Amino acid sequence: MTVGDVNGRPASVLVLGGGYSGLRFAQALTEHALPVAVTSRRQPAQPEALTPWGSAGSALPLRWLSFDPDNGALPDAEALDGITHVLVTIPPDGQGKDPVLEHLAPLLAQLPLQWIGYLSTTGVYGDHGGRWVDETTPPAPGASRSRARLACEQAWDCSGLPVQIFRLPAIYGPGRCPFQNLLQGTSRLVHKPGQVFSRVHVDDIVGALIHCIGLPPQRRPRIVNLSDDRPCPSTESLGYAAHLLNCKLPAVERFEDICGGMSPMALSFWVENRRASNHRLCHDLGYTLRYPSYREGFREALAEERRTAARGNGDQAA
């Protein structure tokens, strides 16, 4: 890990949006003894209360800041003093604008920033009929939220800040796997001929971000896809999850029979079909995936979910 030092001074990290990926990234950095500030719209009485996942204890405590522009809560210059690296996980707001650029751009411009990572989505590529897309594929977003996302990417590009854009497919990991739904009998096994989904394990997001921070600035591409090696139908990944749990799969349903009852959000995922290439990340930039497919990822996520549950039971018994 080479994010620890900037011109002889320690790096200091700000994570804008301490949600699923943001918190996992923050915790990984504190375990390397880096100071990390994380924003939330909620005021956690206990920071750990925000997520049941992640390590039991970090080397350094996270510093929580309030960033809730809709309610006028913004961090001030003093709170951001000395920040050198920023990760932005916050999606476009209800108006399709980037909340960070709208409210913090002048403050960010004052900081000694070495790197800003912006988490975007492979949704900006639009539908490609199941073909591979890479960072050279011209964006052609179909969904309105993906058009907003592309506009936010472009706004970051024009900000004059040292931004690197990371495009993500479906994020999974502990707490974001199909296990719970399978056990509760609420999973649906939907078949649409030729349909695949790309995925990435949250710890490969974290690992790839840290890898890119460690590269010399001139070797950091403007855009990097973060995805695993194995896009596949959701029937395949759900089947494997059921195998790990040793539980039965629900009956297969044909997409064409049930699409009329799907929510607009769910439908928007099914009407687009593409495979997101990680060639740039894994070949050009030399990152090695911890979880090349959902198979390794699901196994480890289930193990972590079980460890977390056992820890929780232990806490209750104590």
Ligand SMILES: NC(=O)c1ccc[n+]([C@@H]2O[C@H](COP(=O)([O-])OP(=O)(O)OC[C@H]3O[C@@H](n4cnc5c(N)ncnc54)[C@H](OP(=O)(O)O)[C@@H]3O)[C@@H](O)[C@H]2O)c1
């Ligand atoms: N989940 C996926 O499968 C997926 C796939 C592709 C791309 N992405 C994108 O990748 C990024 C990270 O995903 P994730 O699943 O880790 O995100 P997440 O868990 O939903 O976390 C998002 C964070 O952003 C904060 N936030 C959202 N809107 C905000 C606003 N208007 N003002 C201030 N803070 C705001 C949330 O704050 P609170 O904690 O206060 O709610 C939360 O901390 C997101 O931009 C997401 O859209 C996600």
